[in-house]
Amino acid sequence: MLGLITFIIVFSVLIFVHEFGHFVTAKLAGVTVSEFGFGYPPRIAKLGTWHGTEITLNALPVGGFVLMSEDDPSEPGSVANKPIWVRLIVFSAGALMNLLLAIALYAAVFTIGTLVPMEEPGAGIYSISVNSPAESAGLQSGDNIISLNGVAIDSADQAGDMIAENVGQELTIVVERDGEQLDPVTVVPRVDPPEGEGALGISISLPLSTQSYPIWQAIPKGFQAAYNSVRNLFWALQQTIVGNMKLEVTGVVGIYNMTTEVAQSGLVDTLSFAAWLSLNLALFNMFPLPALDGGRVVFVLLEWIRRGKRVAPEKEGMVHAIGMMVLLAMFVVVTIWDVQRYYG
Numbered sequence: 159m160l161g162l163i164t165f166i167i168v169f170s171v172l173i174f175v176h177e178f179g180h181f182v183t184a185k186l187a188g189v190t191v192s193e194f195g196f197g198y199p200p201r202i203a204k205l206g207t208w209h210g211t212e213i214t215l216n217a218l219p220v221g222g223f224v225l226m227s228e229d230d231p232s233e234p235g236s237v238a239n240k241p242i243w244v245r246l247i248v249f250s251a252g253a254l255m256n257l258l259l260a261i262a263l264y265a266a267v268f269t270i271g272t273l274v275p276m277e278e279p280g281a282g283i284y285s286i287s288v289n290s291p292a293e294s295a296g297l298q299s300g301d302n303i304i305s306l307n308g309v310a311i312d313s314a315d316q317a318g319d320m321i322a323e324n325v326g327q328e329l330t331i332v333v334e335r336d337g338e339q340l341d342p343v344t345v346v347p348r349v350d351p352p353e354g355e356g357a358l359g360i361s362i363s364l365p366l367s368t369q370s371y372p373i374w375q376a377i378p379k380g381f382q383a384a385y386n387s388v389r390n391l392f393w394a395l396q397q398t399i400v401g402n403m404k405l406e407v408t409g410v411v412g413i414y415n416m417t418t419e420v421a422q423s424g425l426v427d428t429l430s431f432a433a434w435l436s437l438n439l440a441l442f443n444m445f446p447l448p449a450l451d452g453g454r455v456v457f458v459l460l461e462w463i464r465r466g467k468r469v470a471p472e473k474e475g476m477v478h479a480i481g482m483m484v485l486l487a488m489f490v491v492v493t494i495w496d497v498q499r500y501y502g
Contacts, residue, residue, distance in 0.1 A: 161418025290359020448481025
């Protein structure tokens with residue numbers, strides 16, 4: 159239940175913030191916005207009207223939408239009727255809002271307190287897989303491993319070797335949490351663990367400590383964290399294109415499963431994951447593909463390159479309509495993949 163609630167909140171906030179960016183910039187530019195919806199249709203109720211825009215509550219609680227004319231420049235009050243620079247701002251505002259949200263979430267993580275590695279002997283647990291032996295034993299992210307089977311641990315490599323030597327056998331672990339040494343726990347490392355999880359279901363490296371920062375330091379660190387995440391996303395895309403990495407595509411089902419796992423790790427990990435998702439949403443929407451914000455930006459830039467000569471509205475509308483059908487088909491295919499991947 160916690161995972162489902164977290165998923166609904168995270169997904170709804172990310173999409174709502176995205177659509178709110180389009181809504182605010184469109185209203186400021188004098189664009190006629192007929193509806194701003196919380197959730198997706200069918201409509202449950204009309205909450206009111208604000209400056210000619212209906213505010214509605216809809217049945218599917220995963221985001222929102224802004225209803226405005228985007229293709230016909232002859233229609234008064236349409237975004238297509240506005241100057242090039244206005245359209246660029248309106249179409250890009252959703253991705254920009256997701257970028258700002260990611261920075262704010264990362265800053266919140268640094269303010270609350272985040273795990274940082276320490277250059278000293280020992281081994282720290284960075285993450286724990288769901289339904290793993292480590293989770294069953296009550297271990298948590300941020301725990302530092304003190305000893306295994308009574309042997310003091312000086313490095314992550316030593317811990318990894320000892321875990322590998324004891325697969326299928328009882329292993330006694332002593333960890334330190336928040337500066338306090340806990341009672342020993344006994345686990346049995348798995349002989350045949352799921353792919354990518356390891357025998358105990360943990361990832362280990364340098365020892366960890368929790369450090370928080372004042373807001374004036376957390377905000378610059380939030381910018382840096384967002385920059386690093388974007389850089390890593392582009393690096394992964396590049397490696398996929400050149401064939402060094404396998405293409406991994408996931409949809410709503412996959413995001414739901416990842417969210418449920420992260421939700422078990424606490425608020426900080428959930429906020430970090432939401433920030434990462436927000437950046438993914440921003441970048442995906444700015445891809446130059448029809449029906450996406452990036453696709454509409456391409457048509458605006460094409461008009462600018464052609465010195466004001468725009469593509470005929472009916473042709474642009476057809477391109478975006480076809481693009482939407484392709485995206486919906488991709489959504490169905492990716493959902494089927496996700497169901498097979500996570501539920502067999």
